[in-house]
Amino acid sequence: MRFLPMFLDLKAGPVVLIGMGEFLRAKLRVLASAGARIRVHAIDGNHHLGLSAEDAARIEILTGDPLAADLSGVIAVVCAGAGDIGVAMSVRAKALGLPVNVMDDLDHSSFIFPAIVDRGDVVVAIGTGGTSPVVARRVREKIEALLPARIGELAEFIGGFRKSINERIAEFPLRRRFWERVIDGPIGAAVLAGRKSEADVALKAIADPSEFARADKPEGSVALVGAGPGDPDLLTIKALRALQDADIVFHDEQVSGEILDRIRRDTTRVAVGRRVGRPGIGQDAINQRMIEAAQAGQRVVRLKGGDPFVFGRGGEEIEALRAAGVAYSIIPGITAGLGGAADFEVPLTYRHEATRITFLTAHKARDAEAADWSTLTDTKMTIVVYMGVSAAPAVRTGLLAAGRSPETPVGVFARVTRPDAQGAIGTLRDLPELARRADGGPAILIIGDVVRHTGSLRRQTPNQIISDLLDAAE
Known part of the structure; x- marks a missing residue:
């Protein structure tokens, strides 16, 4: 390690900055954002620095020969785009024992600028010994993603x-x-x-x-975390931190393996959700197990597909945690309806065509039969149906009986945002057949004129494309 990372007290004195052009302005922005007092020598005479009034109040513009400038009280010298003057200034600064940086010149620098992650009182500096600032920036981006904003x-x-x-x-x-x-x-x-x-x-x-x-027993807590529709890259940064901090994770069965891989290796994982034909342990049992784990001092994550508060029973779980006096937090996720719309390029709203959205669930045929379809006949309303594959015939019957046109565009999108995602589009008349093509869930139905704008055909085979176009034309 050639350069030892240290932090300079900017309240101890001013920094002298010498250079010109964008190089000078870039270093000036860095120093100004850190709160430094700065003496600037713009050797090209251009003093239009583009700073805010607050930053400008801490900057002194100097003229004359920078090599003859008074360096008393100065804490560091920075040269950016200064050419031979930078080299000469380095010699002078080193003779006075002042830290000096000459941009892109390690031989004449006694310190270098790291890539910085700035979180107020928490500052992370990343350096590569001056060999590759781009690598340092890439590392900074990774750290930026991991550190909480607050x-x-x-x-x-x-x-x-x-x-x-x-x-x-x-x-x-x-x-x-x-x-x-x-x-x-x-x-x-x-x-x-x-x-x-x-x-x-x-x-x-x-x-x-x-x-x-x-105290022997630490305080436990529960985080309700939305896992999103399946793509692990759609997890929020906050969700990733919760998965890394957890002692135990209670997860739904439909949460993808790629997302489960983001959990810390030594964390206990418990599958509690249900799949079609495979009942889970029940909501009351899930609530009780979360409460018991938190009361035992564990950091608990309840990992739910999509968003906890969109058909995820998150409200019921929060009420149980409140009643038990357990500390909790809520980390939202991308709900399947939004994930599917983005994945297959279906705009859920569209100017002059679709101005309203309704989300509903139809896990079973009786759910669809119980829906008041008469409120869903507006042609400017997009309907997003969760878990609607098995109830597709009842959904079609309900909407047709209420007066929705059989020619209403419909899309069935399965395993959205995952590599094996599949879509089928057609009309409301053909909804059961489209659902059959989904070839296994979980899937969502999107019903409304916006489906005409879908880009979902990019995922289909030529035969599927021809079939869907014929269905739409009938």
Whole structure:
């Protein structure tokens, strides 16, 4: 390791920046965003730097020979696009013991600029010894995706209590354990979820911090996580973090194996959902097992296909957790209707054609028979039916009886966003046959004029394309 990563105190003094053009402005933006006071020598005479009024207030524009500039009190020198002046300035800065960076010139630099992940009080610096800034940026992108957006707020929150807690807990190991429990428990989760006032009340309510730190049983919690329709790349960053932090995951059967692979290897996995013809353990049993695990101090994830609050019984589970006094959080996912629409390029709304959307479920024929189809006959309404394959005949009967045209475009889309996704399009008259072509679920039905705009044929064989076009023409 040639360059030791360190953090420069920008309140200690100004930074001298020498250069010209976009190179100068790029480094200026970096320094200004960090809050530095800057003395700028634009050697091309162009002082139009394009900064906000707030940033400009911390910048001093200098003229004259930069090599003769007063460097007293300066904490660092940066040269960007300065040519030979940068080399000469490096010699002068090193003679004075000042850190100096000459852009793209390791021989004349005593420090380099890392790629930076900035989360307020939490800053991550990534360097490659100056050999490949592009690699450093790629690593930064990965870290950006993993770090919670409010991790800096969590650090700031802890900083506000650190002195008082240190005064109340003398032993360093016990103090460290206290903060680990705060960060990893419901208090830290509340801050990361944007509920800082709630976290503040909870931390102040800890009467004996030492006893809190010594407690054998950690505080458990439950995260209801939407797994999305199947593609693991559609998991939210927050969902990925929850899967990595979990001690136990209760997951639906239809959650794809690729998504389950994102769970930490040593995490316990329990399948609790049902499939067609294979009943699960029942909602009451799921609720009880989640509560028991959380009360035992475990970090629980309830992993549900799609979104927990769209036909996912998330509301029932939240009510059970509330009644039991278990801390919980909700991490939404992309619901299958939206995932399928994007996957097969079906715009659920379309200007002048479709101005309303209705989501409904028809897992069984009796669900479809119980629906009030008379409210769904507006031709400017798109209908998205979840779990509707087995009930497709009843869906067709209900809509036709209510007055919807048999020529209404319909699409049946199975295993949406997955590699084996398949779609079939036609008309309401042919809905049962289209559902049969889905060749296994889970599948959604999209009914309405918007289906005419679908790009789903890209997934079909030539024979399927011909068949669907004939169906649509009948």
